[in-house]
Amino acid sequence: MRMSNLIxxxxxxxxxxxxxxxxxxQLAEELGYESLWVGEHFIVPWETKAPYPYGETAPFTADMxxxxxLAALSALGVATxxxxxGTCLIVLPLRDLGDSERGELSRSCIAQN
Numbered sequence: 001m002r003m004s005n006l007i008x009x010x011x012x013x014x015x016x017x018x019x020x021x022x023x024x025x026q027l028a029e030e031l032g033y034e035s036l037w038v039g040e041h042f043i044v045p046w047e048t049k050a051p052y053p054y055g056e057t058a059p060f061t062a063d064m065x066x067x068x069x070l071a072a073l074s075a076l077g078v079a080t081x082x083x084x085x086g087t088c089l090i091v092l093p094l095r096d097l098g099d100s101e102r103g104e105l106s107r108s109c110i111a112q113n
Contacts, residue, residue: 010035012088013076015059018067025076029083036076038069039088 013036016024025036044062052058060066073085 008034010037010084010086012037012039013072014039014041014066014088018065018072021067021072022075022079025080025083029080033083035084035086036080037086037088038067038072038076040069040090041066042091042094 011024011028011033013021013025028036041060044060044064044066046062048058069087069090073087076083076085
């Protein structure tokens with residue numbers, strides 16, 4: 001069995017401003033990234049006393065505009081060709097599953113055309 005020496009690297013697109021999302025996704029694809037990931041934040045504290053575990057500060061603030069993740073994936077799917085798309089986090093209990101399924105089917109159809 002032959003093993004590939006390549007490592008697939010993806011990018012968390014959550015901290016990217018909404019107006020730059022599509023262009024950043026296209027650039028990531030051109031640079032050879034394997035995947036683009038979006039997430040969902042319903043609640044972000046205005047301030048925290050605990051240190052952010054992944055750096056000096058969190059890459060997002062409470063006053064940022066967070067895109068609905070499935071809509072963001074739709075935009076990325078239409079604008080890219082090869083890169084894989086996924087959600088880092090999606091809060092299913094706060095969604096109507098019928099609408100989510102119908103929306104996902106719609107997004108998949110749109111992204112393929």
